[in-house]
Amino acid sequence: MxxxxxxxxxxxxxxxxxxxxxxxxxxxxxxxxxxxxxxxxxxxxxxxxxxxxxxxxxxxxxxxxxxxxxxxxxxxxxxxxxxxxxxxxxxxxIGFVFQEGALFDSLSVADNVSFRLHEESVNADEVETRVRQSLRFVEMEHAYDKFPAELSGGMRRRVSIARALIDQPPxxxxxxxxxxxxxxxxxxxxxxxxxxxxxxxxxxxxxxxxxxxxxxxxxxxxxxxxxxxxxxxxxxxxxxxxxxxxxxxxxxxxxxxxxxxxxxxxxxxxxxxxxx
Ligand SMILES: Nc1ncnc2c1ncn2[C@@H]1O[C@H](COP(=O)(O)OP(=O)(O)OP(=O)(O)O)[C@@H](O)[C@H]1O
Ligand SMILES: [Mg+2]
CATH class of the missing domain: 3.40.50.300 (P-loop containing nucleotide triphosphate hydrolases)
Known part of the structure; x- marks a missing residue:
């Protein structure tokens, strides 16, 4: 979707x-x-x-x-x-996919992707819906609870794209x-x-x-x-x-x-x- x-x-x-x-x-x-x-x-x-x-x-x-x-x-x-x-x-x-992905190793994939939303005080249900939608777009929803260290380089790159898309930037x-x-x-x-x-x-x-x-x-x-x-x-x-x-x-x-x-x-x- x-x-x-x-x-x-x-x-x-x-x-x-x-x-x-x-x-x-x-x-x-x-x-x-x-x-x-x-x-x-x-x-x-x-x-x-x-x-x-x-x-x-x-x-x-x-x-x-x-x-x-x-x-x-x-x-x-x-x-x-x-x-x-x-x-x-x-x-x-705007969305920024940083060189090397730049994910936070201590945070789960979901928390990495939703990082920005916490600054915007979006409620928890909405956060989960949007994180799943973003991860689904990059075909990484299965990694919702994983940590960056458990992912391959290509997967990490996809997660960093999902993170950049969380606010649906133009x-x-x-x-x-x-x-x-x-x-x-x-x-x-x-x-x-x-x-x-x-x-x-x-x-x-x-x-x-x-x-x-x-x-x-x-x-x-x-x-x-x-x-x-x-x-x-x-x-x-x-x-x-x-x-x-x-x-x-x-x-x-x-x-x-x-x-x-x-x-x-x-x-x-x-x-x-x-x-x-
Ligand atoms: N904050 C900074 N302070 C001082 N020099 C900097 C700073 N940021 C970048 N530079 C210098 O600017 C030049 C261009 O760096 P930049 O990171 O944009 O290259 P790049 O084209 O992205 O290279 P790469 O393909 O290796 O990522 C380099 O010489 C770098 O050392
Ligand atoms: Mg560079």
Missing amino acids: PVPVTNEVVPGEPLIRFENVSIGFDDVDVLRDISFEVGAGETTTILGESGSGKTVLLKLAAGLLRPNSGRVVIMGHDLVDMKEVELLDFRRR IVYYDSPTAGLDPVTSQTIITLILRLRDLNGVTSLLATHRLQDAFGLANFVFEPGINRVVPIWEDADGKHFAPTKVLVIRDATIYFQGQTTDLLKSEDPYLRQFLA
Whole structure:
């Protein structure tokens, strides 16, 4: 059963907008003059080598870091102007799947998933209903009473997705959701992300250094009618795409921005090396 998503967005309007965003630490630029937009219901894959600033970019988009200059506008709100208390409220409306999952080892799966709801004083019956609904979406309801240590890496990743979905956010950020997983398990994670995009209209940023993730998201759609993922074929005018773009970060700037089909056609030596 799909997790319904709060629909407070206008289709086609950019939900995520970075305008000339720069950030650095100790006089070293990590991101410099980054501008891009993500429309409602779209996914943008952020590709880059280790240390290129992918996590920093997601944290900026979540208001967990503030830029040195530029604007980060999410759902029409400029995060740069927000006070800390407003940011806390804002963060409740987005889902964040942290790198490595970041589950609390001392808490059960159910308590990990419901963590946020306790801050919102939701009653116990409602908490259980929502936790089960979220776990069912990632096919992990059987692990309700288990602890993270009892789960495989792929299962833990699914639980962290369930946790990010608990408040039915219109925006989800995934930080390297397939890192360290085998190809089959990675594909189940990408399929979940496709379901959220295509069934629930979730807008997202996905950081990865795996090119397969970018192609998996760009070349497939989830078909609700048949309840499975099907490939997308480029039509005659080459305009039939999944709602997914790619952004490659290199040397603190956007090195490439566009469709995966254009990435494939690129003659640029660095991109060719990345593709190889
Ligand atoms: N809070 C911080 N203070 C100082 N430097 C930081 C901080 N956060 C990130 N950095 C630096 O910013 C750079 C980019 O880090 P980031 O974690 O965004 O890389 P990444 O692309 O996510 O890498 P990976 O693929 O390994 O996860 C690194 O050089 C890192 O050391
Ligand atoms: Mg990272």
